[in-house]
Amino acid sequence: MAEIVILLAIKKIGIALASRVANQANVQFGKYKTQLQELHGSMGRVARELRIMHEVLCHMDIRNRNNQVYDGWLEEVQKVAHVMEDMVDEYLYLVGREHDIGSCFYLKKGFRKSRSLLSMNQLAFKVKEIEKDLSHLSETNKRWVPMTISGATSSCDYIVKRGQDLANISRSLDEEDLVGVAENREKLEQWLADDDLECSVIALLGMGGLGKTTLAANVYRNERKKFQCHAWVSISQTYSREDVLRNICKELFKDNVSVLSKSAAMDITCLEETLKSFLEQRKYLIILDDVWTPETFDDLSRMVIHNDKGSRLIITTREGDVAALASPGHILTLEALREDKAWDLFCKKTFPKETNHDCHAELKPLSREIVSRCKGLPLAIVSVASLLRVREKTVEEWRRINNQLSWEIINNSRLDHIRNVLHLSFIYLPTHLKVVFCTAAYFQKTIFSKGNNL
Known part of the structure; x- marks a missing residue:
């Protein structure tokens, strides 16, 4: 404010x-x-x-x-x-x-x-x-x-934790939350499995809430067994290179207690050398989730050996200039769900116990309106649906939620992850774009505030 x-x-x-x-x-x-x-x-x-x-x-x-x-x-x-x-x-x-x-x-x-x-x-x-x-x-x-x-370190940890919490939620979403992504999933699986032995970089590109992390996590769970070793690490806007290295080592060496215990005492240079030595002779799959700048990718990619074992590096990002660092032809751009797919996902999450997840007839008009306000963003649809799932299935309650959806996003703890997406995107906007958003928000608040007679 x-x-x-x-x-x-x-x-x-x-x-x-x-x-x-x-x-x-x-x-x-x-x-x-x-x-x-x-x-x-x-x-x-x-x-x-x-x-x-x-x-x-x-x-x-x-x-x-x-x-x-x-x-x-x-x-x-x-x-x-x-x-x-x-x-x-x-x-x-x-x-x-x-x-x-x-x-x-x-x-x-x-x-x-x-x-x-x-x-x-x-x-x-x-x-x-x-x-x-x-x-x-x-x-x-x-x-x-x-x-x-x-005290800045602990405050920075707040942002890191917020990004990690959001990533953890996205990674833990159910298989049924992957609606309308069959084509993207198939293409991603093909890129992981093709015969190219050169280490390729794959980018999943799209705005926050489109399901980049959820798609990557689903494919990662299903395909990682085809690689000799694998690791997943969340980056976000604020990261420590040493922490990233240690997190990758923890996943790669989790079955080797001796190496894992030794790595805990290593400085960053030794960590990097140990990691490179380990990856050099192995076919690996590494996910760098939520990369925000080309500089971050360049900084972290130096620790990865580009061997000829068919290894794969996947990055998820909201930024086009980061995705441009992927191998030629290996950018997967995610789009908002089509109206029918958005509706299917909403019904699955809102009416899980109903036959075929059918929406109650009297709630359909309001449900359609609520879905349209989610703009095809899977995270928004799943979050709002989780809110509605535990509410009374009445027209009055649906109308009340629809009318105060903006308030719910700001104040309801069930929708924390939507706020996280919005916050993490907003704080790094250029100033001139912040002016646009802030002015629009102020104008809307002025027009619609209680008792305003403008």
Whole structure:
């Protein structure tokens, strides 16, 4: 929420300082020229400070989950950003541009109601105070940053754990959850079994929730016995190369207690050499699940020997530039489920005890609507279906869930994995795309919030 408030405050200041608005202000408040210049200067400095704070927020938000000191500081920043929003609204009203600047939806509820307006002197003074408040918050930040950095490892572990939990859920989904993937599964199995002895890299590409990990896990369970050794490791956005090496060694050496115990005391260089030596003469299958950057793949692929034993390396990723590192012709792009397949999966998970998993006739219209809102994403369908499976099978209950599905995704613990997919995707979006999402979310909240009369 703080990120939304800060981004919108920055955007509003940009509107207020645009040449058209500034020219209008100069015409309308010529006798306040000095105050107007001071006001514009303060607004510009506030905007610059907020941009820096926003970048800090984007960086620290990942590492400081549940950090009370950080949360307290962030709450104060949010309050100041809210006040700055109010001041810019006031300024835009004074200048008389609320209908012309094309952004009237930003104006807060009740803003157009008749009330006494702040004078230009008062407005300049208020913004100057905001500037001082932000400066004070920056100084406060500097005083506790060392403490935050010292605790960053445990906070990073939070993100690692979130990614691993999501991977574990995807890996543990039942065979029946693999609806509409027969063609992709067959192609993947063919690539694993073909006669090419060169070590090939296979990429499963698609957005979060499409079932990349679930498909890879299913094929891995069925095909790994055809390889002399095999290992699966989850990468995610935050990873430790040493941890990845140790996890692969644990799987490869799980039947060799002696080597496994020795590897526990090895440094990263010895681990890598031991791993390469072991893989050199073996046909292996290794899965690198959830690779986010080409640099990560390059970093990890150095530990893998490209022998001529018919070995295979599978990577799952949401990023096209990562998938491009696969062997020629070995990219499998997953798409959203077709409407009929999405419906089949929903019915299987929602009505598991019904004959042929038939949906109750009176629930079909609402069920169709709920499925359509899942946009063909298997993880979303399975998650929402698991929620509905334990609810009363009545039209009233179905309608209630459908009407508040957004609330359920945010607040219901059964849908944690959907939030994980959304969160892990959002935190690494470029800033300009975050602005789009945050603005849309803020607008939706404003329009649909209880009691709003816009």
